[in-house]
Amino acid sequence: MEAAQTIKNLPPYLFARIEKLTAEAKAAGKDVISLGIGDPDRPTPPHIIAKLIEQAQNPANHQYPSSVGMLEFRQAVADWYQKRFGLKLDPKTEVVSLLGSKEGIAHISFCYLNPGDLSLVPDPGYPVYAIGALLGNARSYPLPLLPEKGFLPDLQAIPDAVAREAKIMFLNYPNNPTGATADLKFFQEVVEFARKYDILVCHDAAYSEVFFDGKAPVSFLQAEGAKEVGIEFHSVSKTYNMTGWRVGWAAGNAEAIDVLGRFKSNVDSGVFQALQYAAITALTDSQDCVKEMRQVYQERRDVVVAGLRKMGWNLEPPQATIYVWAPVPKGYTSSSFAELILEKAAVVITPGLGYGERSDGYFRIALTQEVDRIQEALDRMQAALGVMEF
Numbered sequence: 001m002e003a004a005q006t007i008k009n010l011p012p013y014l015f016a017r018i019e020k021l022t023a024e025a026k027a028a029g030k031d032v033i034s035l036g037i038g039d040p041d042r043p044t045p046p047h048i049i050a051k052l053i054e055q056a057q058n059p060a061n062h063q064y065p066s067s068v069g070m071l072e073f074r075q076a077v078a079d080w081y082q083k084r085f086g087l088k089l090d091p092k093t094e095v096v097s098l099l100g101s102k103e104g105i106a107h108i109s110f111c112y113l114n115p116g117d118l119s120l121v122p123d124p125g126y127p128v129y130a131i132g133a134l135l136g137n138a139r140s141y142p143l144p145l146l147p148e149k150g151f152l153p154d155l156q157a158i159p160d161a162v163a164r165e166a167k168i169m170f171l172n173y174p175n176n177p178t179g180a181t182a183d184l185k186f187f188q189e190v191v192e193f194a195r196k197y198d199i200l201v202c203h204d205a206a207y208s209e210v211f212f213d214g215k216a217p218v219s220f221l222q223a224e225g226a227k228e229v230g231i232e233f234h235s236v237s238k239t240y241n242m243t244g245w246r247v248g249w250a251a252g253n254a255e256a257i258d259v260l261g262r263f264k265s266n267v268d269s270g271v272f273q274a275l276q277y278a279a280i281t282a283l284t285d286s287q288d289c290v291k292e293m294r295q296v297y298q299e300r301r302d303v304v305v306a307g308l309r310k311m312g313w314n315l316e317p318p319q320a321t322i323y324v325w326a327p328v329p330k331g332y333t334s335s336s337f338a339e340l341i342l343e344k345a346a347v348v349i350t351p352g353l354g355y356g357e358r359s360d361g362y363f364r365i366a367l368t369q370e371v372d373r374i375q376e377a378l379d380r381m382q383a384a385l386g387v388m389e390f
């Protein structure tokens with residue numbers, strides 16, 4: 001049996017080598033600290049779990065749900081957007097449930113790209129954007145995110161011919177892996193660009209609630225005219241430590257929401273209703289757990305930034321996300337630096353190369369360990385490396 005060419009075209013798993021070395025270090029009895037995992041380490045808040053347990057016991061929830069989501073769930077999403085961003089969304093036509101935002105992000109490419117069509121994707125970026133195009137036999141064009149531009153793509157630098165060919169564009173702010181945020185002025189430029197070239201904007205807002213120093217990021221949908229050209233992907237995953245639950249949504253342009261909903265009704269049968277009720281509780285009940293989550297990551301972020309600065313890094317603390325994105329020292333690639341850290345300090349970091357070829361000069365630290373473990377990791381790095389040169 002031969003797999004399709006698209007499957008053969010999937011990129012090799014870039015972290016295979018670092019995972020093998022990690023497994024070897026653990027087998028050799030080393031106390032390995034992983035700062036590589038982009039997945040909240042704290043548990044889901046108890047009131048959300050309690051709602052799932054309650055609703056799982058109701059037989060009415062045991063049957064197939066509506067594939068676009070219960071109206072109550074979509075209403076809760078709309079209410080959350082109103083409260084958080086002052087935005088009006090029609091829950092009937094402008095919101096669709098997803099099995100986590102990753103599912104919708106992968107599938108939207110199938111909805112808008114014919115074979116050979118072009119998709120604009122951030123570089124570095126969450127790999128799913130480009131993979132959606134690849135699985136649909138379409139192509140992706142990388143938009144470089146450069147530090148001197150605040151890790152925002154330079155829309156003026158996109159060649160006219162490329163922009164005219166492009167059908168969709170992915171953006172992600174707050175950004176994984178760089179931790180950068182975008183302002184309304186940038187999103188307004190995106191709307192103008194999308195109007196001019198007839199492009200569907202797909203904004204991934206997974207980290208909109210993981211922000212620091214009280215500076216809440218904006219939604220792409222707040223830009224004037226955004227709903228005419230785009231949709232926003234979001235989920236309860238990062239906000240409420242619910243990555244394993246698989247509940248998300250897309251919101252915005254009614255036509256795109258309808259198209260995505262029709263696609264989905266042919267490949268999945270929606271989110272388990274008990275999960276939708278739990279997500280409603282997450283979005284509508286007290287948001288104290290979200291405040292607490294921000295404090296936890298902010299403290300960890302400060303420890304990481306202080307530790308790296310002591311070793312010679314000249315870093316500004318990221319304003320959002322669970323990541324610190326930093327350049328590798330002189331003389332290293334992202335892979336050779338990650339291997340060095342693992343060998344000398346038994347600490348796992350993520351080489352930038354996995355997020356795009358341009359990112360070989362960077363690595364990512366995830367803030368998904370308790371402060372004492374993060375401090376221990378940094379102490380070991382400092383003991384092994386001393387002060388680094390850049």
Ligand SMILES: *Cc1c(COP(=O)(O)O)cnc(C)c1O
Pocket residue numbers: 038099100101102103126172176204206234235236237238243247248
């Ligand atoms: C974690 C993450 C998501 C969230 O994925 P879910 O499928 O909603 O769990 C989306 N985008 C990015 C960039 C992420 O890092």
